[in-house]
């Protein structure tokens with residue numbers, strides 16, 4: 001099958017142009033059509049000779065994300081269910097903040113990590129996305145914002161899938177995103193979120209980029225974390241924390257811990273106490289996320305006062321902590337919920 005044009009970095013397009021015996025500057029023109037003018041076909045690349053457009057057509061496919069469904073929240077969050085060429089569906093979310101527009105992308109169809117509070121993992125992993133299929137989500141989001149003269153100012157890799165189990169595609173995607181001749185999104189405005197795939201965390205730290213790293217920690221110790229996140233049996237709590245310390249040491253960057261509060265499970269003051277002990281001297285920030293209701297799991301929400309109490313206990317340990325403002329709650333914006341519903345309706 002022909003690769004997607006968005007799978008290629010500028011350097012790879014340059015190599016391809018060279019192989020075709022075409023003038024080197026054509027590569028820059030192609031990149032410009034893809035990311036600055038944001039066309040949807042090779043035919044629209046009108047400053048390229050017809051012969052080059054034909055070669056592009058013969059060698060590559062455009063990623064076509066078909067919009068299966070679109071849900072708009074009262075708070076401006078827009079969630080898309082996009083169809084891929086092989087009939088799989090993925091979710092992408094545009095979040096509107098007063099400081100800009102953020103896009104949450106998906107890196108895999110489904111997920112095999114098995115976090116017990118997450119709908120994305122219910123059907124297991126179907127396949128990895130290619131770099132171009134991740135890139136296309138942001139390009140599509142930018143095209144949606146274009147008529148309003150708005151731009152995608154930040155990206156979070158927090159949609160369905162574990163990006164560090166699709167490491168090379170994720171890194172390819174990131175390189176295209178931050179390229180000054182492409183969408184030119186500042187590395188500091190991009191966050192990759194992982195469930196704690198330790199070898200990839202180390203590799204990512206060694207890349208020494210300015211891209212932010214977030215860890216889904218969700219528990220203050222090994223036993224509880226293994227219950228909530230089976231991946232903890234592969235990469236235990238202490239190893240994840242050590243990999244975080246390595247990242248901080250290598251990059252000098254603050255790390256974010258995502259902590260989904262689940263009523264009566266991991267949201268007691270003693271859990272906050274224990275977490276605070278682990279994190280108290282680290283350059284980090286904790287994001288408390290009141291868990292979204294996943295009908296397939298029997299979790300209840302943490303009462304408001306308990307959320308604030310959890311925050312207070314952490315603050316007493318001098319841990320920087322915020323409660324995530326929920327977006328798109330009315331449109332099932334938590335990862336995997338729309339796709340799960342879509343799978344129910346398409347599989348009967």
Ligand code: SF4
Pocket residue numbers: 111112113114115118119120121159160161162195216335
């Ligand atoms: S939370 Fe993320 S890593 Fe965990 S199952 Fe869901 S998509 Fe996978």
